[in-house]
Structure formats: C-alpha cells, structure tokens
Amino acid sequence: MPTIRSGEANIYYEVGGDGSAVVFAHGAGGNRLSWWQQTPFFERHHRVIRFDHRSFGRSICAAENFHPKHFAGDLLAILDAEGIDRAALVCQSMGGWTGLRAAIESPQRVTCLVLCDTPGGLVSPPILEAAAAVGRRAADEGIRGNAALAPDFPARQPALAHLYDQIAALNTGFDPSTLSRMFDEHGRIEPERLEGYRVPTLVIAGEHDQLFSAAALRDVATVIPNAEFREFPGSGHSVYFEAAAEFNEAVSEFIGRATAS
Numbered sequence: 001m002p003t004i005r006s007g008e009a010n011i012y013y014e015v016g017g018d019g020s021a022v023v024f025a026h027g028a029g030g031n032r033l034s035w036w037q038q039t040p041f042f043e044r045h046h047r048v049i050r051f052d053h054r055s056f057g058r059s060i061c062a063a064e065n066f067h068p069k070h071f072a073g074d075l076l077a078i079l080d081a082e083g084i085d086r087a088a089l090v091c092q093s094m095g096g097w098t099g100l101r102a103a104i105e106s107p108q109r110v111t112c113l114v115l116c117d118t119p120g121g122l123v124s125p126p127i128l129e130a131a132a133a134v135g136r137r138a139a140d141e142g143i144r145g146n147a148a149l150a151p152d153f154p155a156r157q158p159a160l161a162h163l164y165d166q167i168a169a170l171n172t173g174f175d176p177s178t179l180s181r182m183f184d185e186h187g188r189i190e191p192e193r194l195e196g197y198r199v200p201t202l203v204i205a206g207e208h209d210q211l212f213s214a215a216a217l218r219d220v221a222t223v224i225p226n227a228e229f230r231e232f233p234g235s236g237h238s239v240y241f242e243a244a245a246e247f248n249e250a251v252s253e254f255i256g257r258a259t260a261s
Contacts, residue, residue, distance in 0.1 A: 006054075006077040007070055009061035013051035013078050017043030020111070020259060021084045023075065024050050027093025027118070028179060029148045029168045029238070031057030034092070037244035042252070049087070051078055053094065055174045063175045068121065068187045071098035072105055079109060088112045088255045092240055093148075093211070096120035097182060100189060103199040112200040112258035114251055117209055117237045119220045121182070121189040126216040128183060150208040150236035157242075164241060191223050200258035201227040204250070206235035206242070228254070 003012045014032060022042055024035045032050035042048050054061035054074060075098050079087060088111045091099035096118030103110045119127045146154065146161075154161035181187050203221040205214040214231050221229035230250060235242045 002081065003058070004077050004081050006074040008065040009054040009070070009074065010059060011051060011054060011074050011078065012058035013049055015047065015049050015082060017046055017048045019046045021079075021082075021087035022046045022048050022255065023078070023087045023089050024048065025071075025075065025089065025091040025095030025098040026050075026053065026056070027095055027148070027238075028174075028176075029164065030092070031167065031171055033057070033167050033170070034241065038090075038240060038248060038251075041248045045252075046088075046255075047084075049078060049082065049084075051075075053098070055178075056171045060173060063178055066175070066178045067181050068094075068097035068101070071095075072102040074098070075102050076106060076109060085109070086111050088114070088259065090114045090116065090251055091118060091120070092116045093118045093237065094179075094182065097187065103201070104189070104193055104197065107197075107199050110199050112202075112255055114202045114204065114254065115217075115220070116204045116240055116247075117206055117212060117217070119212060119217065121187060122191060122220050122223055123183065123188045124216065124219055124223075126219065127212065147210050148237040149242060150206065150234060151210065153236060153242055160241070164238070194223065194225060197225045200254075202251070202254045203227055203229045204239055204247070205229070205231045206237055206239045207231055207233045208235065209237045211237045 026034045031052045052059035055066045089099040096115045099113050100120030103113045205217040221227045232239045240247045
C-alpha cells in the first residue's frame with residue numbers, strides 16, 4: 001500500500017472500494033486499523049481511505065515535527081496522490097483536528113465532515129479544561145483504552161477492550177507527551193475562523209465520554225454553523241468502536257444526505 005511524503009513525514013495509507021470518497025481519520029488511541037468495523041461496511045458503496053497520522057502506525061515522523069497544524073496538509077497530500085477532488089471526512093478525536101482544519105482551509109475538497117467525539121480544535125472553557133486533563137493523563141499513562149471507552153465497556157466487552165489496547169500498542173513511534181500541542185496557539189481553532197463556514201457537519205458524542213463530555217460537544221455543535229448533533233446512549237469516547245453498527249448507519253445516512261444536496 002502507498003506511502004507519500006508530506007513535509008517532514010512519511011504518511012502511510014490504504015484504499016479500497018469504489019464510489020464517492022470517504023476518508024477516516026483516527027484518534028490518538030488508534031491508527032488506520034481502528035476502522036476495522038467501518039471499512040467493510042463503507043467499501044460497499046464508497047472508495048474508502050484509511051491512513052496513519054504522522055508518528056502513528058506505519059507513518060514516520062520525528063517527534064519535533066508532530067503537530068496538528070500539519071494534519072490537513074497530510075490529508076490533502078493523500079487526496080492529491082489518489083486523484084481525489086472531494087471527499088467526505090469521518091474524524092475521531094485527534095482526527096478532528098485534521099478534518100475541521102481541512103474543511104475551513106480547503107472547503108472545496110470536503111463534501112461533508114463528521115466530528116466523532118471531538119471538538120476538532122475549537123476552544124471553549126469546558127473543552128480546554130478537558131484537554132488539559134487529557135494531556136496530563138497521556139503523559140502519565142500513555143494512550144490506553146479504559147479512558148476512551150464507556151466505564152462499563154471493558155466488563156461488557158472484554159475482548160473488544162483488549163483489542164482496543166492492542167491496536168494502540170502498535171503506535172511505537174508516537175510520543176504521548178506531544179499531545180499537549182493540540183491546543184497550543186497553532187493547534188487551536190478560534191470560533192471566528194468559522195465565519196462563512198458551509199461544509200455540512202455532524203458532531204457525534206458518546207453519553208459517557210470520559211474525555212470530552214457530551215455536553216461540551218453539544219456546545220461545539222452550536223458554534224459550527226448549521227451543524228447537526230447526535231448523542232449515542234451507553235457509549236464512551238469511541239462511539240465508532242463501541243456501537244459500530246449504529247454509528248455506521250448514522251454516518252452513512254448523513255453522508256448520503258450531505259452529498260445529495
């Protein structure tokens with residue numbers, strides 16, 4: 001599968017299926033493999049692109065060159081390499097920094113945006129408080145599944161909780177302390193940057209998200225012009241992983257509506 005050069009990073013990605021393009025951007029607890037429950041579902045009707053963010057999985061990047069300000073450029077480099085003019089973006093947690101920045105800076109390349117359990121870099125007092133806690137936890141404990149799942153999920157689904165941690169463990173090139181850059185002056189997105197924003201956007205939240213609360217993400221949805229909001233009962237920070245069937249149907253329906261209009 002292809003690897004492209006984007007700035008100071010080598011970005012690995014995979015492509016499958018046919019139809020309109022959908023790109024999946026993972027969070028800090030995952031990599032392209034995180035989307036194993038989405039890939040076969042969406043490849044039935046779409047050209048699906050999954051990639052490893054810089055420093056994750058098989059993408060190589062020095063720690064000093066890891067910063068969310070580069071994420072949108074990495075994504076666009078993949079689209080250019082594959083000859084894709086426009087794509088729907090489905091972005092989990094850290095991946096929201098990729099998707100929202102791309103939608104703001106290159107809206108002509110984005111058919112619609114799904115922000116899953118993420119503020120995408122938008123700032124508010126509750127989000128900044130949550131971000132500080134995430135940074136401290138990552139620096140102390142690394143990236144583990146317990147905080148990214150509903151509190152009762154490991155007991156209900158021990159095999160899946162184990163798989164979540166095993167996928168995260170493949171990110172041997174990632175330094176968790178660099179997550180502190182997500183909300184620095186170059187990582188955050190101030191609400192005024194959304195003036196004139198017209199990309200159809202869906203914000204998804206888990207009822208029991210231990211990292212970014214559903215209430216905080218509902219506020220994020222009110223800041224993004226004409227954004228839709230959907231909360232998934234019983235799920236934590238990883239709705240795509242915990243409630244995959246419901247997530248897939250909801251995202252597919254939204255993409256269908258957004259691209260038909």
